[in-house]
Amino acid sequence: MASDATIAHAAPVIAPRATPPTTLQKMARRRSTIAFLLTLPLLAVIGGLVAWPAAYAIYLSTLNRRMTAFIGLENYAILLENDTFRMVIWQSCFFAITAVILKALIGFWLAHMLHHIPSKGQRVWRGMLLVPWVIPPALSTLGWWWMFEPSYSSINWLLAIFSVPPVPWLGEMWWARISVIIVNVWYGAPFFMIMYLAALKSVPDQLYEAADIDGATGWQRLRYVTLPMMRNIISITVLFSLIVTFANYDIVRVLTNGGPRDLTHVFASYAFQVGVLSGNIPRGAAVSLFMFPLLAVIAFFVLRGINERTKEIGA
Amino acid sequence: MAQVTLRRLVKEYEGGVQAVKGIDLEIADHEFVVLVGPSGCGKSTTLRMIAGLEDITGGEISIGGTVVNDIPPRDRDIAMVFQNYALYPHMTVFDNMAFGLTLRKFRKDEIQRRVMEAARILDITQLLDRKPKALSGGQRQRVAMGRAIVRDPKVFLFDEPLSNLDAKLRVQMRTEIKKVHQTVRTTTVYVTHDQVEAMTLADRVVVMNGGIIEQVGPPQELYHRPATRFVAGFIGSPAMNFIPARIEPASGALNLRLPGDILLPIPAERSDRYRAQGGREVLFGIRPEHLTETRQGRATYADLEVVPEVIEPMGMETLVHFHMDGTRDLCARLDPTIPAAPGQPLRLTADLANMHLLDPQSGRVL
Ligand SMILES: Nc1ncnc2c1ncn2[C@@H]1O[C@H](COP(=O)(O)OP(=O)(O)O)[C@@H](O)[C@H]1O
Numbered sequence: 001m002a003s004d005a006t007i008a009h010a011a012p013v014i015a016p017r018a019t020p021p022t023t024l025q026k027m028a029r030r031r032s033t034i035a036f037l038l039t040l041p042l043l044a045v046i047g048g049l050v051a052w053p054a055a056y057a058i059y060l061s062t063l064n065r066r067m068t069a070f071i072g073l074e075n076y077a078i079l080l081e082n083d084t085f086r087m088v089i090w091q092s093c094f095f096a097i098t099a100v101i102l103k104a105l106i107g108f109w110l111a112h113m114l115h116h117i118p119s120k121g122q123r124v125w126r127g128m129l130l131v132p133w134v135i136p137p138a139l140s141t142l143g144w145w146w147m148f149e150p151s152y153s154s155i156n157w158l159l160a161i162f163s164v165p166p167v168p169w170l171g172e173m174w175w176a177r178i179s180v181i182i183v184n185v186w187y188g189a190p191f192f193m194i195m196y197l198a199a200l201k202s203v204p205d206q207l208y209e210a211a212d213i214d215g216a217t218g219w220q221r222l223r224y225v226t227l228p229m230m231r232n233i234i235s236i237t238v239l240f241s242l243i244v245t246f247a248n249y250d251i252v253r254v255l256t257n258g259g260p261r262d263l264t265h266v267f268a269s270y271a272f273q274v275g276v277l278s279g280n281i282p283r284g285a286a287v288s289l290f291m292f293p294l295l296a297v298i299a300f301f302v303l304r305g306i307n308e309r310t311k312e313i314g315a
Numbered sequence: 316m317a318q319v320t321l322r323r324l325v326k327e328y329e330g331g332v333q334a335v336k337g338i339d340l341e342i343a344d345h346e347f348v349v350l351v352g353p354s355g356c357g358k359s360t361t362l363r364m365i366a367g368l369e370d371i372t373g374g375e376i377s378i379g380g381t382v383v384n385d386i387p388p389r390d391r392d393i394a395m396v397f398q399n400y401a402l403y404p405h406m407t408v409f410d411n412m413a414f415g416l417t418l419r420k421f422r423k424d425e426i427q428r429r430v431m432e433a434a435r436i437l438d439i440t441q442l443l444d445r446k447p448k449a450l451s452g453g454q455r456q457r458v459a460m461g462r463a464i465v466r467d468p469k470v471f472l473f474d475e476p477l478s479n480l481d482a483k484l485r486v487q488m489r490t491e492i493k494k495v496h497q498t499v500r501t502t503t504v505y506v507t508h509d510q511v512e513a514m515t516l517a518d519r520v521v522v523m524n525g526g527i528i529e530q531v532g533p534p535q536e537l538y539h540r541p542a543t544r545f546v547a548g549f550i551g552s553p554a555m556n557f558i559p560a561r562i563e564p565a566s567g568a569l570n571l572r573l574p575g576d577i578l579l580p581i582p583a584e585r586s587d588r589y590r591a592q593g594g595r596e597v598l599f600g601i602r603p604e605h606l607t608e609t610r611q612g613r614a615t616y617a618d619l620e621v622v623p624e625v626i627e628p629m630g631m632e633t634l635v636h637f638h639m640d641g642t643r644d645l646c647a648r649l650d651p652t653i654p655a656a657p658g659q660p661l662r663l664t665a666d667l668a669n670m671h672l673l674d675p676q677s678g679r680v681l
């Protein structure tokens with residue numbers, strides 16, 4: 001776009017002076033030097049908060065339980081042999097994929113509804129629908145726990161009114177898994193909604209008018225105009241959410257604490273369980289590092305697709 | 316193909332803006348009609364009501380004899396070309412053009428045939444695999460027209476399709492549109508604010524102003540016999556001069572007294588028409604092309620002397636700007652060989668056979 005060109009032709013930063021420049025001044029005048037200096041704080045933050053902990057985690061994962069000896073990839077090998085950990089891999093994938101799909105669908109549906117109500121009421125509804133996303137998840141999950149909890153479950157009480165037998169929300173494997181997903185979807189769908197709403201607003205009305213005249217029904221407008229125009233934003237939000245959901249910790253920790261019988265653990269909560277609660281920090285680090293290659297592969301393909309489409313349609 | 320009829324058509328937007336105030340219009344089969352008028356006069360609103368993109372507040376629209384008020388755009392069998400093209404950015408040129416046919420479940424080979432045919436007419440065959448982003452403005456415009464042509468609809472609707480193009484391309488595409496219409500002969504309603512576009516393209520021009528129709532007629536008729544001051548001033552470039560004047564009877568004939576004690580004899584063949592208006596204040600309207608260097612040879616020629624203020628040599632002609640008491644800028648068109656200089660008195664000839672006299676209050680041409 002045009003803005004790139006403007007940046008490239010920006011005026012020199014430092015005005016010429018009468019005195020001959022010192023070496024320092026000469027260096028400062030070089031654009032790349034200045035650019036480097038300006039990004040230094042960011043580099044420091046990334047280095048301190050991302051690179052260093054990551055490197056340290058990798059180092060930790062190669063130690064034995066008492067952190068006295070280097071044991072190479074042993075921790076990883078042991079984990080892969082472990083039935084519980086295999087279940088954690090499966091459950092993490094199931095949890096993340098199901099939750100992200102539901103969040104995307106519900107978020108899209110909500111965005112679509114919002115988009116079609118007049119702008120005045122829209123603000124109110126948008127605000128209310130964003131609430132789940134604004135409340136700290138640990139707190140709201142606690143609220144959900146109360147609603148699920150067998151002795152006081154308000155949901156079961158409501159179901160009882162319609163003569164539905166009580167549901168063991170947190171006590172049985174599938175119900176517990178579903179509960180965790182419900183809470184995650186409740187918490188995450190507003191993010192999708194707000195992103196999709198912005199994307200919907202950015203589709204020019206004239207495209208819909210052209211489609212109307214071309215003979216499209218409401219469903220065909222969605223299929224052939226809205227969705228293709230939103231593909232990039234859908235890819236990005238799904239990727240982003242997949243990463244966050246994969247690494248989700250608080251909801252599982254508060255709602256089920258991994259139970260029943262470790263059947264609802266995901267990577268992060270299991271890493272905490274193994275590393276902190278059971279005191280095997282190197283193995284906990286190994287658990288959390290398992291996510292990384294998985295996400296890297298997904299991110300690579302999604303971002304490549306986005307790049308290609310951006311070049312094509314200039315969106 | 317079909318005729319289009321508007322009956323007492325009204326559009327009122329939310330908030331009470333009456334954009335179209337009850338217009339009547341008959342558009343014949345195969346006809347190319349241009350709606351022209353200043354910005355905000357309701358042209359687009361009228362076109363969008365024909366397309367079905369705006370609800371109709373009052374009145375009736377029929378296409379091909381069927382009232383379409385309550386028929387959605389997709390069932391009206393119309394095609395529209397938008398000002399900013401509205402091409403689908405994620406589809407290739409071929410898919411953009413084929414989209415309407417695909418939705419209407421045409422057979423693959425029929426779609427292929429029609430798209431190739433339209434692409435040939437518009438000379439965009441080599442662009443069919445590209446995405447709109449990779450096209451120039453003129454090429455996008457062609458694709459937008461192609462999308463309309465392949466459908467072979469009853470009516471083409473154009474909303475200022477050339478406004479986003481540079482001047483040279485606009486002239487070229489104008490010719491192109493006319494050629495396409497001569498080939499496919501589809502009934503066309505074309506909206507523009509540019510009177511030159513209107514004059515060059517139209518079989519009939521509809522001049523709109525403030526939500527009403529001022530006059531409908533073939534380009535030549537609007538030029539030679541405007542019905543109102545608005546039409547007289549809007550059609551033609553540079554615009555018609557308006558000079559306050561008085562009709563004065565003088566021994567069986569009529570004279571026109573202009574500011575600065577200029578007396579022009581009203582031609583005999585017009586005298587009868589204005590006889591009853593003797594002594595009346597009027598507006599004398601004359602186009603720059605009928606106000607030229609001094610000439611002889613016709614009874615309707617009358618001379619007057621002016622003092623030029625600005626001279627604009629255009630090459631094939633020279634525009635001379637001057638003014639009289641109580642007028643704004645006036646303009647005359649001179650042969651470029653005539654010497655003229657600012658401040659030097661200059662004799663001009665007005666061809667009174669082409670003058671117009673208007674009622675200053677109502678704006679009607681007398
Ligand atoms: N969606 C709308 N809501 C309210 N007023 C509108 C809307 N669209 C157009 N108008 C008003 O209607 C009048 C005619 O508009 P339009 O038909 O677009 O004019 P044109 O195409 O001749 O420039 C204008 O005064 C404009 O402000």
Ligand SMILES: [Mg+2]
Pocket residue numbers: 358359360475
């Ligand atoms: Mg308009």
